[in-house]
Amino acid sequence: MKNLFPQFYRLADSELAELFKSAVFIFDANMLLHLYRYPKKARDDLLRILVGLSSENRLWLPYQSALEFQSNRLSVISDQREKYGKVNTVISDIESRLRKELDALELRKRHSSIDPDILLEEISASFNKYRAQLTQLESEQLDVHHEDSIRSEIEKLFAERIGSPFSSEEIEGIFKEGAVRYKAKRPPGYADEDEKKGTYIIDRGMYVKREFGDLIVWKEILQFIKGKKPQGVIFVTDDNKQDWWLRVNGKTVGPRPELLSEVFSEAGLSNFYIYNSERFMSLASQHLGIHVEKDSIEQVKTISSERVKLGNRLYKENRVRLHLVQMYGDRCQICSFDGASEAASIIPVSEGGARVLGNTLLLCPNHHKTFDRGAFSVNDDFTLLGLDGSLRVDQNHEISVDSLKFHRENVYRRPETD
Numbered sequence: 032m033k034n035l036f037p038q039f040y041r042l043a044d045s046e047l048a049e050l051f052k053s054a055v056f057i058f059d060a061n062m063l064l065h066l067y068r069y070p071k072k073a074r075d076d077l078l079r080i081l082v083g084l085s086s087e088n089r090l091w092l093p094y095q096s097a098l099e100f101q102s103n104r105l106s107v108i109s110d111q112r113e114k115y116g117k118v119n120t121v122i123s124d125i126e127s128r129l130r131k132e133l134d135a136l137e138l139r140k141r142h143s144s145i146d147p148d149i150l151l152e153e154i155s156a157s158f159n160k161y162r163a164q165l166t167q168l169e170s171e172q173l174d175v176h177h178e179d180s181i182r183s184e185i186e187k188l189f190a191e192r193i194g195s196p197f198s199s200e201e202i203e204g205i206f207k208e209g210a211v212r213y214k215a216k217r218p219p220g221y222a223d224e225d226e227k228k229g230t231y232i233i234d235r236g237m238y239v240k241r242e243f244g245d246l247i248v249w250k251e252i253l254q255f256i257k258g259k260k261p262q263g264v265i266f267v268t269d270d271n272k273q274d275w276w277l278r279v280n281g282k283t284v285g286p287r288p289e290l291l292s293e294v295f296s297e298a299g300l301s302n303f304y305i306y307n308s309e310r311f312m313s314l315a316s317q318h319l320g321i322h323v324e325k326d327s328i329e330q331v332k333t334i335s336s337e338r339v340k341l342g343n344r345l346y347k348e349n350r351v352r353l354h355l356v357q358m359y360g361d362r363c364q365i366c367s368f369d370g371a372s373e374a375a376s377i378i379p380v381s382e383g384g385a386r387v388l389g390n391t392l393l394l395c396p397n398h399h400k401t402f403d404r405g406a407f408s409v410n411d412d413f414t415l416l417g418l419d420g421s422l423r424v425d426q427n428h429e430i431s432v433d434s435l436k437f438h439r440e441n442v443y444r445r446p447e448t449d
């Protein structure tokens with residue numbers, strides 16, 4: 032039974048140990064980008080594993096993964112840095128708000144026995160201490176302008192171990208085949224279709240559609256296996272979507288059997304498996320004789336699940352935005368500014384607003400910012416409050432009156448009259 036349907040079987044422990052000893056490891060772009068996201072220790076642990084594999088000539092990187100890595104690298108670096116700024120803002124906001132509200136009670140003037148200064152001093156001292164730690168950590172983080180030591184490391188590890196790119200005819204062929212495969216929900220890649228449709232990476236004068244990125248990687252893997260005939264292959268990806276993993280009752284049980292089956296039948300290799308970052312780190316620690324701290328594996332897991340949440344959010348945002356762009360073109364509903372329009376939630380998401388059409392406006396960056404700050408709002412008849420004119424509304428855009436009411440009452444700040 033097992034030799035007829037190997038794709039439905041998990042690896043036995045002995046098979047797994049064997050595979051880890053002999054396999055070539057193939058990585059997707061996200062695994063390399065994680066090197067920027069992990070805390071230093073976890074990063075060093077992952078790098079040590081990669082160095083070990085590289086010295087045994089057991090690393091390989093699809094060209095498409097290298098391309099995606101290069102194209103996303105700077106935004107990952109700047110996202111990491113942005114976090115420090117955000118934490119600083121939260122701390123400063125709380126401190127100044129506390130100060131202001133205690134001042135408003137005029138405790139000092141009224142000879143109250145309550146002394147706010149003791150608290151304020153202590154809080155200031157501990158906030159300052161924390162800020163200093165943040166600054167220290169931030170200085171250890173890469174900046175977009177810095178020389179990128181992580182990339183240099185990756186260049187060394189994968190030198191001569193990157194696949195050769197498909198020709199433009201081959202890429203076109205994959206787009207065509209992809210359209211058919213995605214329609215039939217044949218893995219991998221179809222789960223990226225809605226999120227990435229309409230976005231490209233430009234490479235060698237070609238527009239490489241991002242929605243087919245996973246499929247291009249997959250085709251490269253199949254070709255690599257057919258050409259190099261390795262004893263075994265392990266593909267490591269941190270894409271957690273259902274077009275890579277088989278889920279039963281919400282629990283991931285392993286790679287999609289269709290994928291294993293395609294490698295078995297199409298490329299003739301039976302020693303093939305797929306792991307995510309967490310599983311890979313912990314198995315590498317067991318089977319490659321490279322010690323990895325438990326902490327590191329925990330951190331890898333956390334960052335991976337943060338990515339899933341972020342991915343879901345971006346997906347929902349993008350879906351609503353694309354819908355609005357279909358209605359309005361890429362034009363702000365207030366000033367008709369063309370291009371760079373953003374989806375603005377009417378009830379802020381932080382206050383429970385849903386990412387749905389009825390709670391979203393399409394605004395230029397400028398109006399988005401001032402709308403969020405409450406510099407203006409919208410009446411039920413779509414005339415503007417705090418600004419002249421009215422909102423342009425498509426007949427298919429059913430804006431929730433409850434959302435508008437919430438914005439007027441909780442976000443909008445009436446201009447001060449004196």
Ligand SMILES: [Zn+2]
Nearest residue numbers: 363366395398
């Ligand atoms: Zn505008």
